[in-house]
Amino acid sequence: MSxxxxxxxxxxxxxxxxxxxxxNKQYLMLKGKPILAxxxxxxxxxxxxxxxxxxxxxxxxxxxxxxxxxxYGYKKVKKLVTGGETRQQSMYNGLKEVNPRxxxxxxxxxxxxxxHEYTIQTSIAETLIHKAxxxxxxxxxxxxxxxxxxxxxxxxxxxxLWSVQTPQTFTYDLLMEAHQxxxxxxxxxxxxxxxxxxxxxxxxxxxxxxxxxxxxxxxDLIIAESIINIRMR
Ligand SMILES: Nc1ccn([C@@H]2O[C@H](COP(=O)(O)OP(=O)(O)OP(=O)(O)O)[C@@H](O)[C@H]2O)c(=O)n1
Ligand SMILES: C[C@](O)(CO)[C@H](O)COP(=O)(O)O
Numbered sequence: 415m416s417x418x419x420x421x422x423x424x425x426x427x428x429x430x431x432x433x434x435x436x437x438n439k440q441y442l443m444l445k446g447k448p449i450l451a452x453x454x455x456x457x458x459x460x461x462x463x464x465x466x467x468x469x470x471x472x473x474x475x476x477x478x479x480x481x482x483x484x485x486y487g488y489k490k491v492k493k494l495v496t497g498g499e500t501r502q503q504s505m506y507n508g509l510k511e512v513n514p515r516x517x518x519x520x521x522x523x524x525x526x527x528x529x530h531e532y533t534i535q536t537s538i539a540e541t542l543i544h545k546a547x548x549x550x551x552x553x554x555x556x557x558x559x560x561x562x563x564x565x566x567x568x569x570x571x572x573x574x575l576w577s578v579q580t581p582q583t584f585t586y587d588l589l590m591e592a593h594q595x596x597x598x599x600x601x602x603x604x605x606x607x608x609x610x611x612x613x614x615x616x617x618x619x620x621x622x623x624x625x626x627x628x629x630x631x632x633x634d635l636i637i638a639e640s641i642i643n644i645r646m647r
Protein backbone atom coordinates (compact mmCIF):
# COMPACT_ATOMS: atom_id res chain seq x y z
CA MET A 415 0.00 0.00 0.00
CA SER A 416 1.49 3.35 -1.03
CA UNK A 417 1.88 6.05 1.61
CA UNK A 418 -1.26 8.20 1.82
CA UNK A 419 -0.83 11.82 0.71
CA UNK A 420 -1.41 14.05 3.71
CA UNK A 421 -2.21 17.75 3.43
CA UNK A 422 -2.30 19.99 6.49
CA UNK A 423 -4.45 23.12 6.51
CA UNK A 424 -3.37 25.56 9.21
CA UNK A 425 -5.89 28.33 9.82
CA UNK A 426 -4.30 31.59 10.97
CA UNK A 427 -6.52 34.30 9.49
CA UNK A 428 -8.37 35.34 12.62
CA UNK A 429 -8.34 38.82 14.20
CA UNK A 430 -7.19 37.66 17.61
CA UNK A 431 -9.59 40.12 19.28
CA UNK A 432 -9.66 38.29 22.62
CA UNK A 433 -5.84 38.59 22.80
CA UNK A 434 -6.19 42.39 22.87
CA UNK A 435 -2.77 42.85 21.24
CA UNK A 436 -1.63 45.41 18.66
CA UNK A 437 -0.20 42.61 16.51
CA ASN A 438 -2.25 39.69 15.21
CA LYS A 439 -1.73 36.98 17.82
CA GLN A 440 -0.29 34.50 15.28
CA TYR A 441 2.79 36.76 15.04
CA LEU A 442 3.27 37.47 18.75
CA MET A 443 6.63 36.20 19.98
CA LEU A 444 6.70 33.08 22.15
CA LYS A 445 10.18 32.26 23.51
CA GLY A 446 11.73 34.34 20.73
CA LYS A 447 9.74 32.80 17.85
CA PRO A 448 6.37 33.85 16.34
CA ILE A 449 3.48 31.67 17.52
CA LEU A 450 2.67 30.62 13.95
CA ALA A 451 6.29 29.61 13.37
CA UNK A 452 6.10 27.26 16.37
CA UNK A 453 3.02 25.66 14.82
CA UNK A 454 4.51 25.37 11.32
CA UNK A 455 7.75 23.90 12.70
CA UNK A 456 5.88 20.92 14.18
CA UNK A 457 4.19 20.16 10.86
CA UNK A 458 7.45 20.71 8.96
CA UNK A 459 9.09 18.05 11.14
CA UNK A 460 6.25 15.54 10.78
CA UNK A 461 7.42 12.82 8.39
CA UNK A 462 3.81 11.89 7.51
CA UNK A 463 2.80 15.37 6.30
CA UNK A 464 3.40 16.06 2.59
CA UNK A 465 2.17 19.62 2.22
CA UNK A 466 1.12 22.48 4.44
CA UNK A 467 -1.31 25.20 3.41
CA UNK A 468 -1.51 28.28 5.60
CA UNK A 469 -4.68 30.37 5.64
CA UNK A 470 -4.02 33.97 6.62
CA UNK A 471 -5.29 37.50 6.15
CA UNK A 472 -4.50 39.20 2.85
CA UNK A 473 -1.99 41.54 4.52
CA UNK A 474 -0.18 38.75 6.35
CA UNK A 475 0.04 36.77 3.10
CA UNK A 476 2.25 39.38 1.55
CA UNK A 477 4.07 40.65 4.62
CA UNK A 478 4.56 38.74 7.85
CA UNK A 479 4.12 35.19 6.70
CA UNK A 480 6.46 35.40 3.72
CA UNK A 481 9.19 36.61 6.09
CA UNK A 482 8.46 33.83 8.60
CA UNK A 483 8.61 31.14 5.90
CA UNK A 484 11.83 32.55 4.41
CA UNK A 485 13.52 32.94 7.80
CA TYR A 486 12.66 29.43 9.03
CA GLY A 487 12.98 27.83 5.59
CA TYR A 488 9.77 25.80 5.62
CA LYS A 489 9.86 23.42 2.65
CA LYS A 490 6.40 21.85 3.11
CA VAL A 491 4.48 25.14 3.06
CA LYS A 492 3.18 24.96 -0.49
CA LYS A 493 0.40 27.56 -0.53
CA LEU A 494 -0.72 30.67 1.29
CA VAL A 495 -4.49 31.07 1.12
CA THR A 496 -6.61 34.10 1.97
CA GLY A 497 -8.90 33.56 4.94
CA GLY A 498 -12.59 34.28 5.32
CA GLU A 499 -14.95 35.98 7.79
CA THR A 500 -15.21 32.85 9.95
CA ARG A 501 -12.84 30.05 10.90
CA GLN A 502 -15.04 27.70 8.88
CA GLN A 503 -14.77 29.85 5.75
CA SER A 504 -11.01 30.10 6.22
CA MET A 505 -10.76 26.32 6.53
CA TYR A 506 -12.92 25.84 3.44
CA ASN A 507 -10.76 28.31 1.48
CA GLY A 508 -7.74 26.22 2.45
CA LEU A 509 -9.47 22.93 1.69
CA LYS A 510 -10.30 24.07 -1.85
CA GLU A 511 -6.57 24.60 -2.48
CA VAL A 512 -5.39 21.24 -1.17
CA ASN A 513 -3.52 19.02 -3.66
CA PRO A 514 -6.23 17.01 -5.50
CA ARG A 515 -4.26 13.83 -4.83
CA UNK A 516 -4.67 14.29 -1.06
CA UNK A 517 -6.04 11.28 0.80
CA UNK A 518 -6.03 12.81 4.28
CA UNK A 519 -6.48 16.42 5.41
CA UNK A 520 -5.29 17.39 8.88
CA UNK A 521 -6.86 20.63 10.09
CA UNK A 522 -5.20 22.68 12.79
CA UNK A 523 -5.40 26.07 14.48
CA UNK A 524 -2.38 28.28 13.89
CA UNK A 525 -3.01 29.44 17.48
CA UNK A 526 -2.16 25.99 18.85
CA UNK A 527 1.67 26.09 18.66
CA UNK A 528 2.28 23.45 21.35
CA UNK A 529 0.80 20.50 19.51
CA HIS A 530 3.00 17.42 19.88
CA GLU A 531 4.37 15.78 16.73
CA TYR A 532 3.12 12.38 17.96
CA THR A 533 -0.40 13.82 18.20
CA ILE A 534 -0.17 14.63 14.48
CA GLN A 535 1.20 11.17 13.67
CA THR A 536 -1.48 9.44 15.77
CA SER A 537 -4.24 11.53 14.20
CA ILE A 538 -3.14 10.53 10.71
CA ALA A 539 -2.78 6.85 11.63
CA GLU A 540 -6.19 6.71 13.33
CA THR A 541 -7.84 8.54 10.41
CA LEU A 542 -6.56 5.89 8.02
CA ILE A 543 -8.73 3.50 10.05
CA HIS A 544 -11.72 5.65 11.08
CA LYS A 545 -11.76 8.35 8.32
CA ALA A 546 -12.61 11.02 10.91
CA UNK A 547 -10.79 11.86 14.13
CA UNK A 548 -10.61 14.76 16.55
CA UNK A 549 -8.14 15.30 19.39
CA UNK A 550 -9.41 16.16 22.84
CA UNK A 551 -9.01 15.72 26.57
CA UNK A 552 -11.51 14.76 29.27
CA UNK A 553 -12.75 17.91 31.00
CA UNK A 554 -11.44 18.45 34.52
CA UNK A 555 -14.04 20.98 35.67
CA UNK A 556 -17.74 20.50 36.05
CA UNK A 557 -19.55 21.97 33.01
CA UNK A 558 -22.97 23.61 33.40
CA UNK A 559 -25.49 24.64 30.76
CA UNK A 560 -26.59 28.22 31.45
CA UNK A 561 -29.61 30.14 30.09
CA UNK A 562 -29.66 33.66 28.60
CA UNK A 563 -30.10 35.13 32.09
CA UNK A 564 -27.09 33.15 33.36
CA UNK A 565 -29.14 30.79 35.46
CA UNK A 566 -27.98 27.20 35.50
CA UNK A 567 -30.20 24.93 33.43
CA UNK A 568 -28.45 21.63 33.97
CA UNK A 569 -25.15 19.90 34.58
CA UNK A 570 -24.17 17.21 32.06
CA UNK A 571 -22.46 14.13 33.47
CA UNK A 572 -18.77 15.03 33.45
CA UNK A 573 -17.54 11.57 32.50
CA UNK A 574 -18.91 11.94 28.96
CA LEU A 575 -17.52 15.45 28.35
CA TRP A 576 -14.32 16.11 26.41
CA SER A 577 -12.67 19.42 25.59
CA VAL A 578 -11.92 19.24 21.87
CA GLN A 579 -8.78 20.70 20.33
CA THR A 580 -7.12 20.40 16.95
CA PRO A 581 -5.73 18.57 14.97
CA GLN A 582 -8.98 17.32 13.53
CA THR A 583 -8.25 14.92 10.71
CA PHE A 584 -10.41 13.50 7.97
CA THR A 585 -10.31 11.86 4.59
CA TYR A 586 -10.33 14.57 1.93
CA ASP A 587 -13.67 13.50 0.44
CA LEU A 588 -15.46 13.37 3.79
CA LEU A 589 -14.25 16.81 4.86
CA MET A 590 -15.05 18.38 1.50
CA GLU A 591 -18.56 16.88 1.58
CA ALA A 592 -19.10 18.18 5.10
CA HIS A 593 -18.01 21.72 4.25
CA GLN A 594 -20.05 21.83 1.04
CA UNK A 595 -23.19 20.62 2.87
CA UNK A 596 -22.69 23.18 5.66
CA UNK A 597 -22.20 25.95 3.08
CA UNK A 598 -25.29 24.94 1.11
CA UNK A 599 -27.36 24.88 4.32
CA UNK A 600 -25.87 28.02 5.85
CA UNK A 601 -24.63 26.12 8.89
CA UNK A 602 -21.63 27.57 10.77
CA UNK A 603 -19.92 25.38 13.33
CA UNK A 604 -17.09 26.09 15.73
CA UNK A 605 -15.00 23.16 14.58
CA UNK A 606 -14.72 20.88 11.56
CA UNK A 607 -15.89 17.88 13.57
CA UNK A 608 -19.34 19.43 13.87
CA UNK A 609 -19.65 19.58 10.09
CA UNK A 610 -18.74 15.92 9.69
CA UNK A 611 -21.11 14.96 12.53
CA UNK A 612 -23.92 16.54 10.48
CA UNK A 613 -23.26 13.90 7.82
CA UNK A 614 -24.01 11.29 10.47
CA UNK A 615 -20.48 9.95 10.18
CA UNK A 616 -18.89 8.56 13.39
CA UNK A 617 -15.85 10.52 14.58
CA UNK A 618 -13.15 8.86 16.67
CA UNK A 619 -11.93 10.85 19.68
CA UNK A 620 -8.17 10.69 20.21
CA UNK A 621 -6.97 11.48 23.71
CA UNK A 622 -4.53 14.35 23.38
CA UNK A 623 -2.53 16.45 25.81
CA UNK A 624 -3.77 19.15 28.16
CA UNK A 625 -0.81 21.34 27.16
CA UNK A 626 -2.00 21.61 23.53
CA UNK A 627 -3.63 24.91 24.41
CA UNK A 628 -5.15 27.42 22.00
CA UNK A 629 -3.59 30.80 22.57
CA UNK A 630 -6.68 32.97 22.84
CA UNK A 631 -6.40 35.46 25.75
CA UNK A 632 -3.32 37.24 27.20
CA UNK A 633 -2.72 34.79 30.04
CA ASP A 634 -2.42 31.96 27.51
CA LEU A 635 0.92 33.41 26.38
CA ILE A 636 2.28 33.11 29.94
CA ILE A 637 0.95 29.57 30.22
CA ALA A 638 2.50 28.66 26.85
CA GLU A 639 5.91 29.98 27.91
CA SER A 640 5.74 27.91 31.10
CA ILE A 641 4.82 24.80 29.12
CA ILE A 642 7.83 25.30 26.82
CA ASN A 643 10.12 25.87 29.81
CA ILE A 644 8.92 22.63 31.41
CA ARG A 645 9.40 20.73 28.12
CA MET A 646 12.95 22.07 27.82
CA ARG A 647 14.02 20.76 31.26
N1 LIG B 1 -11.98 34.04 10.31
C1 LIG B 1 -11.10 33.25 10.99
C2 LIG B 1 -11.18 33.06 12.39
C3 LIG B 1 -10.24 32.27 13.02
N2 LIG B 1 -9.26 31.71 12.27
C4 LIG B 1 -8.22 30.92 12.92
O1 LIG B 1 -8.81 29.87 13.65
C5 LIG B 1 -8.00 29.58 14.80
C6 LIG B 1 -8.87 29.50 16.04
O2 LIG B 1 -9.61 30.71 16.13
P1 LIG B 1 -9.48 31.71 17.38
O3 LIG B 1 -8.54 31.21 18.39
O4 LIG B 1 -10.85 32.11 17.79
O5 LIG B 1 -8.77 32.96 16.67
P2 LIG B 1 -9.40 34.37 16.42
O6 LIG B 1 -10.72 34.24 15.72
O7 LIG B 1 -8.34 35.17 15.77
O8 LIG B 1 -9.62 34.91 17.91
P3 LIG B 1 -10.75 35.91 18.38
O9 LIG B 1 -12.03 35.10 18.40
O10 LIG B 1 -10.28 36.29 19.75
O11 LIG B 1 -10.78 37.05 17.41
C7 LIG B 1 -6.96 30.69 14.92
O12 LIG B 1 -5.67 30.18 14.59
C8 LIG B 1 -7.43 31.73 13.93
O13 LIG B 1 -6.38 32.44 13.31
C9 LIG B 1 -9.18 31.88 10.89
O14 LIG B 1 -8.27 31.36 10.23
N3 LIG B 1 -10.11 32.64 10.27
C1 LIG C 1 -11.50 24.36 16.57
C2 LIG C 1 -11.35 24.61 18.04
O1 LIG C 1 -10.02 24.95 18.33
C3 LIG C 1 -11.72 23.36 18.80
O2 LIG C 1 -11.68 23.64 20.18
C4 LIG C 1 -12.24 25.77 18.52
O3 LIG C 1 -13.60 25.45 18.32
C5 LIG C 1 -11.92 27.06 17.79
O4 LIG C 1 -12.77 28.07 18.32
P1 LIG C 1 -12.43 29.58 17.98
O5 LIG C 1 -13.43 30.43 18.67
O6 LIG C 1 -12.48 29.66 16.48
O7 LIG C 1 -11.06 29.77 18.52
